[in-house]
Amino acid sequence: MLVVSDEVQAALARRRPVVALESTIIAHGLPRPRNLRVALELEEAVREEGTVPATIAVLDGRPHVGLDKEQLERVAGEDGIRKLGHRDLPLAAATGASGATTVSATALLAARAGLRVFATGGLGGVHREWTATQDESADLGLLARTRITVVCAGVKSILDVAATLQRLETLGVAVAGYRTERFPGFYLADSGHPVDWTLRTPAEVAGVMRAQDALAGPESALVVANPVPEEQQLDPALHTRVLDEALRECDARGVTGQAVTPFLLDHLVRHTEGASLEANLAAVRGNVRLAARIAAAWARG
Structure with missing residues (x-):
């Protein structure tokens, strides 16, 4: 099939x-x-x-x-x-x-x-107000049982980043920052949270992938968190203001479930005059190139 x-x-x-x-x-x-x-x-x-x-x-x-x-x-x-x-x-x-x-x-x-290598923009994760909604992206559980290296710009900043990092740890999914000691925030270079491990070259990432196989542990993913360049990130003050507005409007309109993420992302695009979309694309472009270099290092053995 x-x-x-x-x-x-x-x-x-x-x-x-x-x-x-x-x-x-x-x-x-x-x-x-x-x-x-x-x-x-x-x-x-x-x-x-x-x-x-x-x-x-x-x-x-x-x-x-x-x-x-x-x-x-x-x-x-x-x-x-x-x-x-x-x-x-x-x-x-x-x-x-x-x-x-x-x-x-x-x-x-x-x-x-x-x-073995996959490039994307940002991962899904644990949603805000999780204690009330129990809303969590299917990405997390799948990555806990799939041996693949995912190059991303962290998780979407509309999510509960701290809870998502905790959930990834609980699920046994390895997370490393690429040339950073801070976990990126999708539109932002820094989500405000640290990472425990930092990798600095594609060869180092490939080395971790080979160690995963050699250790024969659970078939879980490796998340390589690659921050959007600071000069291309969404202005942090603008991000905070518009996201706060979006969350209030989401609550006022009673938007719930799967409708929450597209509602918030659309609000960010419209109320940042497209700047959030450009930051998203800058992150994806960087992730794609890094993933290609990691795949090349992996293929060299």
């Missing part, structure tokens, strides 16, 4: 580096037609590092690892493209649905195809 592109199959057979890319940012994270331009730009950035990109999506019920240009155009431009977490994959497969993959679905399908 899993369709791996010829290019990705050839790269894996020759032990060439491959980087998995999610498709939710294409279908649901950016306006048309910019979303397609960004999708092509991110794939090209991977190629510039001497690595093969593998954007992942489900088309007509079949999970694809590696998309051609026509398939990328479908994800970017077709109406009715669903947003699929890993729990949705059997339903999409059985009903012939098409969908963009979130972090959890992308990580699962990438690992099934034999990929």
Whole structure:
């Protein structure tokens, strides 16, 4: 059922580096037609590092690892493209649905195809007011049982970052800052929380990946938290003010459950005049290039 592109199959057979890319940012994270331009730009950035990109999506019920240009155009431009977490994959497969993959679905399908490195923007995590809602992203549980290295800019700043870090520790998911001792905050270079470990080169990250295998411990992920450059981050004062406004409006309107995250992110985009979106893209670009370099170091053995 899993369709791996010829290019990705050839790269894996020759032990060439491959980087998995999610498709939710294409279908649901950016306006048309910019979303397609960004999708092509991110794939090209991977190629510039001497690595093969593998954007992942489900088309007509079949999970694809590696998309051609026509398939990328479908994800970017077709109406009715669903947003699929890993729990949705059997339903999409059985009903012939098409969908963009979130972090959890992308990580699962990438690992099934034999990929080891995955680049994204920010992870999901524990939501604010967790004690009342018990709302937690499926990303966390999936990463606790999937051996993959995820390069990200931390977790989305609309979440409870401290609780998310605690949850990752409880689940046994390793977290390291890349050239930083502070956990990044998605739009922000520093979430206000420290990390216990810092890695400084792609070769060091690859060394941790090899140690994971040698120790034969639980099949959990390695999270490499790569901060957005400070000069490209969202202004911290603006971020705090607009997020506080968004949280109050969310509460006033009674927005709950899965609707909370898209509501808050949309509010941030509109009330920062697009600056939050530009910070998001800056983070993704940096993560994609770093992931490509880590994949290359991993492939060298």
